[in-house]
Amino acid sequence: MNTLNIGLLAHRNVVMLNISADEIQILYNELSTYNNNSLALAVYKASEKVLEELNITSPSLRRYIEKGLLQITTNIAHAIKTNNLTKVFVFPFNPDLNPGIKFSSGVKMDDEDYRKLIGELLLCRYASDKLGLINERIKSFDDLEDILIDAHLSEEEIHLVFSILEDIEIAALINRHPFQLDIQAVDLSEAEQSLRLYLKNYIARLPTDRQEQVFEIMAHLIDKNSRL
Numbered sequence: 001m002n003t004l005n006i007g008l009l010a011h012r013n014v015v016m017l018n019i020s021a022d023e024i025q026i027l028y029n030e031l032s033t034y035n036n037n038s039l040a041l042a043v044y045k046a047s048e049k050v051l052e053e054l055n056i057t058s059p060s061l062r063r064y065i066e067k068g069l070l071q072i073t074t075n076i077a078h079a080i081k082t083n084n085l086t087k088v089f090v091f092p093f094n095p096d097l098n099p100g101i102k103f104s105s106g107v108k109m110d111d112e113d114y115r116k117l118i119g120e121l122l123l124c125r126y127a128s129d130k131l132g133l134i135n136e137r138i139k140s141f142d143d144l145e146d147i148l149i150d151a152h153l154s155e156e157e158i159h160l161v162f163s164i165l166e167d168i169e170i171a172a173l174i175n176r177h178p179f180q181l182d183i184q185a186v187d188l189s190e191a192e193q194s195l196r197l198y199l200k201n202y203i204a205r206l207p208t209d210r211q212e213q214v215f216e217i218m219a220h221l222i223d224k225n226s227r228l
Contacts, residue, residue: 028085036077043073071164074135082139103172103223106140114143121151131160141172148173149191158198167210171218173199 031039047069056062079085109117117137124130130153138144148158162170177192179200188196203211 024086028080028083031076031085032080036073039077039080040069040073043069043076075164078135103141103168103221105142105223108140108142109137114146117147118150121147121153127154127157127160130157131164134161135164141169144169145173145176148195149189152191155194155198155201158195159202162199162202167214168217168221170203171214171221172223174203174214175218175221175223179203 031042034042047065050056051062051065056065076085108114117133120133121130124133130151134144134147138147144161147153148161153161162173165173177196177199179196203214206214
């Protein structure tokens with residue numbers, strides 16, 4: 001849905017979407033001039049066009065899409081603020097042109113801030129509050145990976161975190177926690193075993209075309225910070 005919205009904001013066809021890095025930069029230049037209300041309106045109008053172009057008439061599907069607009073707008077606003085729109089809207093991967101995809105984990109937060117965040121997450125009662133804290137405070141992929149292991153999140157809560165990640169981030173998680181490998185339980189902590197299982201279950205629920213896209217990215221991923 002993120003990509004469909006950004007495609008329409010870029011005046012591109014929804015079905016044959018092919019946004020370049022230059023077009024994402026142009027979008028950044030345009031969207032950075034919007035205030036919160038203008039951005040929310042632009043995303044809403046784009047979602048309406050998505051529904052129209054794809055001829056989506058199912059009330060439940062329309063409600064599902066509309067429910068995600070606030071999070072989409074929030075993600076765009078944060079990406080604009082940090083000049084990182086390409087993390088939210090990843091342009092298509094072409095293995096012939098890009099034999100390797102370099103993945104950067106970002107700068108980790110200091111230990112004291114991390115411990116405070118873990119404490120806050122453990123005190124949170126609702127999954128939505130935990131997701132909000134993670135989305136707001138986590139800026140590094142390494143920190144995100146640690147949170148998924150350290151914060152005692154349920155499978156439902158971890159799947160909610162997965163749902164806000166881009167394909168390249170999901171691919172990096174699989175690369176670091178490959179559920180396809182036959183690794184003895186003694187080699188992994190209980191939390192690491194759970195993360196692999198939850199990741200496997202999440203991937204299995206994705207549409208086949210997205211699964212293929214994630215694994216294609218993973219096959220060309222160069223992750224300098226991988227712990228394997």
